[in-house]
Amino acid sequence: MKTLKIMLALGMLSLASLSVQAVEIRDHHKEVIGKDCKACHDKGIKQFPSDQACLQCHDVSELAKQTARSEQDKWQNPHNNLHYGKELPCQECHSEHETKKPLCSNCHTFKYDKHKE
Amino acid sequence: MNKIDLLGRRKFITGLGIAAGAAMVAPAMAVSEKATGIKWDQEIEIVIIGSGFAGLAAAIEAKKLGAKDVHIFEKMSYFGGNSAINGGLFAAPVTPMQQKEGVEDSVERMVADQLAAGRGIADEALLRHVASHAMEALQMTLDAGSEYHPYLQQLGGHSVARTYQTTVSCGAGITQPLLKKCRELGVNTHNRSKFEGFLVGEKGEVLGIKMRENYHFGEDQPGKIIHIRAKRGVIMATGGFAQNVNLRMAQDPTLTSEVGCTNAPGATGEGMYEMFRLGAIPVHLAHIQSGPWASPDEGGFGYVSNYSIYNFPHSIAINRLTGKRFMDEIADRKTRADAELACRDEQGNALPPILITSYADSKKHPNTEKVIKYNVGWKFDSVEELAKHFNVPLNPLKAQIEEYNGYVKTGKDAQFGKNMTKAKDKYIKAPFTVVRLWPKVHYCQGGVMVNTKAEVKDSFTGEPIKGLYAAGEVCGGIHGVSRLGSCSIPECMVMGMTAARSMMKA
Numbered sequence: 151m152k153t154l155k156i157m158l159a160l161g162m163l164s165l166a167s168l169s170v171q172a173v174e175i176r177d178h179h180k181e182v183i184g185k186d187c188k189a190c191h192d193k194g195i196k197q198f199p200s201d202q203a204c205l206q207c208h209d210v211s212e213l214a215k216q217t218a219r220s221e222q223d224k225w226q227n228p229h230n231n232l233h234y235g236k237e238l239p240c241q242e243c244h245s246e247h248e249t250k251k252p253l254c255s256n257c258h259t260f261k262y263d264k265h266k267e
Numbered sequence: 268m269n270k271i272d273l274l275g276r277r278k279f280i281t282g283l284g285i286a287a288g289a290a291m292v293a294p295a296m297a298v299s300e301k302a303t304g305i306k307w308d309q310e311i312e313i314v315i316i317g318s319g320f321a322g323l324a325a326a327i328e329a330k331k332l333g334a335k336d337v338h339i340f341e342k343m344s345y346f347g348g349n350s351a352i353n354g355g356l357f358a359a360p361v362t363p364m365q366q367k368e369g370v371e372d373s374v375e376r377m378v379a380d381q382l383a384a385g386r387g388i389a390d391e392a393l394l395r396h397v398a399s400h401a402m403e404a405l406q407m408t409l410d411a412g413s414e415y416h417p418y419l420q421q422l423g424g425h426s427v428a429r430t431y432q433t434t435v436s437c438g439a440g441i442t443q444p445l446l447k448k449c450r451e452l453g454v455n456t457h458n459r460s461k462f463e464g465f466l467v468g469e470k471g472e473v474l475g476i477k478m479r480e481n482y483h484f485g486e487d488q489p490g491k492i493i494h495i496r497a498k499r500g501v502i503m504a505t506g507g508f509a510q511n512v513n514l515r516m517a518q519d520p521t522l523t524s525e526v527g528c529t530n531a532p533g534a535t536g537e538g539m540y541e542m543f544r545l546g547a548i549p550v551h552l553a554h555i556q557s558g559p560w561a562s563p564d565e566g567g568f569g570y571v572s573n574y575s576i577y578n579f580p581h582s583i584a585i586n587r588l589t590g591k592r593f594m595d596e597i598a599d600r601k602t603r604a605d606a607e608l609a610c611r612d613e614q615g616n617a618l619p620p621i622l623i624t625s626y627a628d629s630k631k632h633p634n635t636e637k638v639i640k641y642n643v644g645w646k647f648d649s650v651e652e653l654a655k656h657f658n659v660p661l662n663p664l665k666a667q668i669e670e671y672n673g674y675v676k677t678g679k680d681a682q683f684g685k686n687m688t689k690a691k692d693k694y695i696k697a698p699f700t701v702v703r704l705w706p707k708v709h710y711c712q713g714g715v716m717v718n719t720k721a722e723v724k725d726s727f728t729g730e731p732i733k734g735l736y737a738a739g740e741v742c743g744g745i746h747g748v749s750r751l752g753s754c755s756i757p758e759c760m761v762m763g764m765t766a767a768r769s770m771m772k773a
Contacts, residue, residue, distance in 0.1 A: 193481070197481070198486065198488055201344065201458075201459075222636070232435055232439050233347065234347065237345060237346065238344075239344040239458075241483075255566070257567030257569045258569060259641045260641065
């Protein structure tokens with residue numbers, strides 16, 4: 151019984167730490183996500199969020215405006231880039247539970263100072 | 268230099284290898300099976316696997332020929348495959364730009380150049396088929412809205428200038444308009460959809476496919492298998508296997524994870540191996556090409572590749588140990604990659620050679636500024652400065668530049684027999700731009716055998732496998748030992764179009 155309680159407590163702790171970590175990575179998600187994992191995990195908790203989940207709140211064109219670069223470097227805009235236009239799914243570069251490098255870094259040495267890995 | 272970034276890239280590649288390996292041994296790994304008793308979840312007129320040049324061209328052509336229900340399935344989360352990240356170089360004979368620039372060319376001449384690079388084992392009939400229809404494919408891209416630089420380039424191994432390049436110097440300048448065109452025409456496009464095997468009829472004909480939906484590449488999430496009936500058939504446009512370290516090492520043990528790769532991560536080869544299981548004929552799998560224009564200072568294809576492809580004709584490649592040239596800068600890819608790999612220090616460690624270009628000539632390519640800006644190339648005001656930076660013996664280097672400039676003047680390269688047409692009046696003089704060169708795995712010449720109708724042949728009957736077509740890099744044997752630069756895009760597109768035509772006639 152004791153073991154079960156410990157396991158349960160550990161389980162709760164890891165769940166809690168997961169959501170805490172999520173909030174730590176992106177402060178502005180704190181209010182939206184809260185404790186409702188389904189806010190993002192629209193296909194079930196054990197499944198990755200759909201490509202649409204982020205777009206419930208974020209607008210790609212708006213994001214593209216925010217990350218726009220000068221005319222010469224205009225295609226280095228991750229939200230409207232040369233290779234995939236505005237179609238690159240968010241999860242290629244962003245994650246709430248782990249750190250990620252931007253997809254561009256596979257081939258390019260661009261700097262994205264505001265990108266949280 | 269960028270040693271840290273390089274290590275990061277290596278780890279990334281290794282990680283991918285592990286992920287791919289894990290996916291391969293997973294018990295859920297499906298293979299082709301009999302369709303008897305299968306409950307079809309969907310029925311589709313034309314199934315296309317892969318969304319690169321071949322898949323997109325096939326979809327557009329099928330629609331033009333009256334297909335009602337065309338679907339493209341893409342394993343990755345984004346469309347375009349390897350086609351979206353290459354140099355966007357398109358070779359075709361007898362084009363409007365050749366007429367404008369006074370270049371005399373023909374289908375036969377292009378085929379002859381390719382046969383020479385193929386070193387006796389290329390498929391002449393397929394090469395001729397592609398060259399004969401290359402202009403049609405180029406026209407398809409123009410109709411979709413692709414834009415090209417207003418000049419032709421002469422790439423390694425080509426006897427004349429016959430290569431167009433998109434204004435963005437990338438294949439995305441073609442895949443983006445073609446994808447848009449597909450959607451305008453009503454082609455259905457599905458991402459995160461992984462091909463898992465064929466469903467075959469009593470006589471071995473392809474009736475449909477197993478498709479894994481909600482698939483996340485390299486992640487541990489199984490997704491769901493559905494069965495799709497393909498009424499007219501399946502076009503496999505799944506590309507090469509350059510990113511699958513296990514498979515490429517099985518063919519060439521020297522291509523370990525330590526060797527870089529220019530390909531998109533999805534180029535892992537499952538589609539091709541599934542066709543082998545079905546009975547397709549494997550051809551030339553061990554001929555895997557490395558790009559001799561890549562740089563060790565960035566990952567993948569990066570910025571340097573296009574920069575050097577454009578600049579090779581009027582540049583000198585120098586061995587840093589000797590200060591001397593070591594190759595014809597516009598020989599075919601294999602010749603150059605082999606020559607570069609031989610550049611080593613006294614201990615035998617890799618010593619990536621350098622490509623020296625006059626800034627006045629290099630700056631005409633839009634990548635030059637970026638190469639310098641992103642620290643993957645350098646500008647020097649004097650030969651002394653350059654030699655010091657790369658630790659090249661100064662006097663031999665000076666002598667080599669002087670000697671080469673003599674060849675520019677006479678139009679004859681006594682050292683390596685380089686075709687000096689595009690080097691005319693372009694002397695090597697300060698200020699210079701310099702990049703480092705080191706080959707990266709770039710293209711798999713091998714694949715399944717197809718005929719000029721894009722039908723996949725069965726290894727035992729010699730007959731086409733009914734309902735199965737293939738186009739693009741997944742096919743093998745066309746180019747032989749070494750594919751010439753800018754000859755893949757016309758091949759992918761022409762064979763994609765051909766597959767659609769054959770299917771609509773069948």
